[in-house]
Amino acid sequence: MATDIDPIGPCGPAINAPTSGSSARAESDRRPHAVIIGSGFGGLAAALRLLARGFRVTVLERLDRPGGRGRVFKQDGYTFDAGPTIITAPFLLHELWELFGRRLEDDVTLKALNPFYKIRFADGDEMAFSDDPEAMRREVMRVAPDDLGGYERFFKSSEEIFRYGFMKLGFQPFSTLGSMAKATPKLLKLGAYWSVYQYISRYVKSEKLRIAMSFHPLFIGGNPFSVTSTYCLINFMEREWGVHFVMGGTGALVDAMVKLIREEGGSLHFDSEVARIRLDGKKANGVVLASGEEIDADLVVSNADMAWTYRKLLPENAKGRWTGRKSVKSRYSMGLFIWYFGTNRRYDHVAHHSILLGPRYKGLLVDIFKKKKLAADFSLYLYRPTATDPSLAPEGGDAFYALSPVPNLLGDTDWTEQAETYRQGIADYLEETLMPGLQDAVVTERVQTPLDFRDQLLSYHGAGFGLEPVIHQSAWFRPHNKSEDFENLYLVGAGTHPGAGVPGVICSARILDDVVPDPTFFLREKAAS
Ligand SMILES: Cc1cc2nc3c(=O)[nH]c(=O)nc-3n(C[C@H](O)[C@H](O)[C@H](O)COP(=O)(O)OP(=O)(O)OC[C@H]3O[C@@H](n4cnc5c(N)ncnc54)[C@H](O)[C@@H]3O)c2cc1C
Structure with missing residues (x-):
């Protein structure tokens, strides 16, 4: 058997190389x-x-x-x-x-984050999400004053979805058709036939709020316009248990x-x-x-x-x-382009988690999921863990990644050609909007494209999250x-x-x-x- 190395370095798990002693132990082990x-x-x-x-x-x-x-x-x-x-x-x-x-x-x-994340809309307006109901009411009133009632009604209904969709269905095997038949009436009652975006749109009218409340399925490979509304459970789950960071x-x-x-x-x-x-x-x-x-x-x-x-x-x-x-x-989730970069200066105004929305929402998702075409515009998730744990970068620096959902490899993007141009587009956008002087400050970087998901993780079609x-x-x-x-x-x-x-x-x-x-x-x- 291949040796069991310690890949993590000095802070990683202890070396546990199999030896002839360990195989002898395995033989005498009756379990x-x-x-x-x-x-x-x-x-x-x-x-x-x-x-x-x-x-x-x-x-x-x-x-x-x-x-x-x-x-x-x-x-x-x-x-x-x-x-x-x-x-x-x-x-x-x-x-x-x-x-x-x-x-x-x-x-x-584990450290509970508050706010959970900041959303920056294409017009530069920002909205912070947290588990503080008062702060959330203020944010909704600022961005979409007419939607406060709908926003609160949505959270009431998402609690029921969460209790059933996560706490019950997430823990049961679904090995038999009978178990599916048993769950179906309740799923229908909860409106599982709506998409996440449709479900939220029944409660709030502001497009900004609809986007801010519906992007979450993208974190599990789902298109908010086609994934079942059962995934509205994520909104409630964040509120119920918080958003945590591992130090x-x-x-x-x-x-x-x-x-x-x-x-x-x-x-x-x-x-x-x-x-x-x-x-x-x-x-x-x-x-x-x-x-x-x-x-x-x-x-x-x-x-x-x-x-x-x-x-x-x-x-x-x-x-x-x-x-x-x-x-x-079967249908496979979208791919991911991720640019990891370290800077030699800190960007203290950048939150731990930011969602940076581009000019299009539905159109971009159609390009990614349906047309499988790499668009010129994008929306990003920007991760800055050094906002909470500076030890992840040398002193005075920051570690980041910027993630962009892209088509999986069923599209015809040639990532060996496109990766650098796409990365440059993200770097230009970040420098112009949020992070002045970024490109001079980057001292180390790497990217992952759907090709890495295919070749390293053996993910079918280079999908970021497996089956859609x-x-x-x-x-x-x-x-x-x-x-x-x-x-x-x-x-x-x-x-x-x-x-x-x-x-x-x-x-x-x-x-x-x-x-x-x-x-x-x-x-x-x-x-x-
Ligand atoms: C960029 C990104 C950001 C994400 N953000 C979040 C987030 O913030 N919160 C969240 O909850 N989820 C997030 N997710 C989703 C989450 O990370 C994944 O759904 C989850 O980690 C997948 O775990 P898994 O058990 O399916 O295994 P994988 O992580 O898919 O690991 C499978 C392992 O099997 C190994 N393997 C495959 N074939 C073989 C073989 N033949 N022999 C031996 N080994 C093999 C692979 O090398 C790999 O190590 C994110 C995912 C990505 C890609």
């Missing part, structure tokens, strides 16, 4: 063996849940570091979170530590999960690509690494991209619901957490139920508690064979 493919948040959470239930757990990651979309790039003294930056529903993290009678706060410092960056949370897995007896191996899930008939019984090494398993949990799992890791002739055209025909969260690809219609096609194969992560986002993928691992039988089942199965 059923769960092999997890991938160390995204879904894979790490799955490892913890299965360890807590008494499985022997091995996580195999093809990259040289953990976290998947949540990995970290360190360069020239700057620390860049590659992907997720906003932590909502922190109770899901607390639960993972509590499985072992431990406390999250002993390993991770040290999201990578510090990844490190803490890796450390917890190791301390509780699990093992993780990097530079270990799984080439194939081994089958005995229709039953998964191990994996074959790209190196040719085989690892036996009682169950396999794939945190790899759903389409990659079904189309590349399983034999082409293994017929099933997702192995064939269904995964090809439209209603006909949600709940029962999404690939199940317990594979419909193969026994002893389970799926966690963005492409399975309930969907993308850190809370979503951690919920997918939580659902394993319902669908993976107890270790005794696998021991009995082994004894019988």
